[in-house]
Amino acid sequence: MKKYEILSKRTLAERVNEYVVYAPAVARHARAGQFVILRTDEDGERVPFTVCDYSREEGTVSVLVQEVGYTTMKLAAMNAGDALADFVGPLGNPTDLSAYKRILLVGGGIGGAVIYPQAKQLAAEGKPADVVLGARNVSLAIYTEEFARFADNFYLITDDGSSGKKGFVTDMIEELVKKGEKYDCVFAVGPLPMMKAVCALTARYDIPTVVSMNSLMVDGTGMCGCCRLTVGGKVRYACAHGPEFDGHQVDFDEAIARSRMYREQEQAHICRLTGEVRR
């Protein structure tokens, strides 16, 4: 097997692919909540992805990738048998939800990739969590079968109602809480505006909330400061101190502004691949 070879690739939803990558050194110490940084080729950018799954025996690490820009499009064009140029990890700190008993996992869009290993692990620990998965429509929802299997209760909610339930994850959380569900922790992962909305809601109900911050990164080990964000008035690095933080302390508006820092250049890079005219 080649170093960092893609052993298998499957499409989980529209523009979302799961890759199983041969990387025994990463698999050896990987744990739920950590991430890897990869480069597709020698001229590639370093991009972070959550470790979705791993097998220490097979020496594999799985990542779930949503096509949003240059590198993720390049990845979409890669297949089993191709090898990535680089694949480093596991980076960041593993999730620690051991202090909580009744946990609600909330995933928005590709955020499902981050809560999936948690759902699996919590089930294995004998305290399965409830899961709320939100997607724009049902064809974009990922790991639905797996969540149905590992969750105590699994709720799928879509923006357009194509799953049978229409609305945002916050609507679902509120419904559950009002129904009398008592969670001592919400673990929410998804686009920044979603995490911000969830935190605003759970703050009202006084439920401790953990979020996973997907800041822009370069090295992923604390050497550049690119991934910094403000948590409880203090500057923290998503890669070294996180990626998980107390959601009620995170300055989301700043994080949202920072996530747009390179928007123009990113757009130009995408156009290079698609031949589209720069917007």
Next chain:
Amino acid sequence: MQAYGGGETVNKSARNAVPVQEAALRIGNFEEVAKGFTEELALAEASRCLNCKNAPCMQGCPVGVRIPSFIAALLEGGADKAAGILFADNNLPAVCGRVCPQENQCEKYCVRREKLGGSVAIGALERYVADNAADVRPAVAEKQAAKVAVVGSGPAGLSCAADLARAGIQVTVFEALHKAGGVLVYGIPEFRLPKSVVEKEIDGLRALGVNIECNTVVGKTVLMEELLEEYDAVFVGSGAGLPLFLGIEGETLCGVSSANELLTRVNLMKAYREDAVTPVQRGRNVVVVGAGNVAMDAARTARRLGAEVTLVYRRSRAEMPARAEEIDHAEEEGIKFELLTNPVKIHGDERGFVNGMTCVRMALGEPDASGRRRPVVVEGSEFFLPCDEVVVALGTTPNPLIKDSFPALETTPKGTIVADENGRTPTEGLYAGGDAMTGAATVILAMGAGKRSAGAILDELRRKGKIK
């Protein structure tokens, strides 16, 4: 300094200047600024060396390069002959010839410095020899069974690995990034140290049989305990990579970055190239805070990316810690210096992008612990400096990542690893050196530390009967 563009005058009494790319031209490219001596200039400069018996220049060299001998050899037998002497003491002469602060080291003690036309251009001669000699490095000794792990592939790690490999030890270098070389590849820009020069060094190391494992973060991918278990010794040369920030309001605005981030994007990720995938901020008005080598590199990089650049430093010119040549070059390139000035707040627009900075003027007071006069704020001197990008280059500290994953590692309150002058730490078999031990310093000191640790490791292995 004067630019030489051909037809250089060869002068046996005054120091020969190194030909450089004209400032107006070089701010439009990332090619090397100093072009290096031609053979004619090198020999002329070498003949200026008085071959002093007591060799005062050598006391300025942290690794004791036999300077008058290699210069004499250059005159007698050309670069190849000189290399035999130079390479014995310096594992990275092509790098050191380019980036050492010679004016504070060897050239500071040259007897020609004051009255005899200026110090011999030792650094430029070192570079000439390294660039032009055939590879004459000592051959590899008989293979040994002992195995040593080296953490980090900066000058400290590379140098330690080279000496161990030459002694026949099986060496594996673990590097966190996807490319080996440490600061030499991610920090120091192409226009000062072409990456091909570093690659040649790394290729040389591979040719010695050293195994380099990139994409391996010690403390994450592989643990220190595992290395100590699997290898006969471990050398940690993990550098001082963690950037310091100002800790003032507005520092998390878009457009504010550490010099490490700017330089990594540009050097390691090649963001200066039109076809690069990694983006980089391209401000029109960039303020760089700091005045060391890192600040100069950041300022000159931003300049080459098309910006007007202002350097803000809280002390005066005399205290600027950068190499003299870099300060001169920066000034020639049109970088403005706002000296005795300190930022107090960074301002942003409604989208969260930086649009200016409030600064105060400083005055120099009494000398502080470092012997430099302490800057104090001038009351009521606040002013606004408009800018659309801020690069913070205040220095770096060691990354706590290894320590966090291996608490047995003893560190000082500053985060530097505790070890003796040969790099021995209190943990058996564990050595450390370079910036990880001293805090941010220089290439030559890191190179020397790697060499001394290699020596100490060989002693230990011999003592334990692990090598013949």
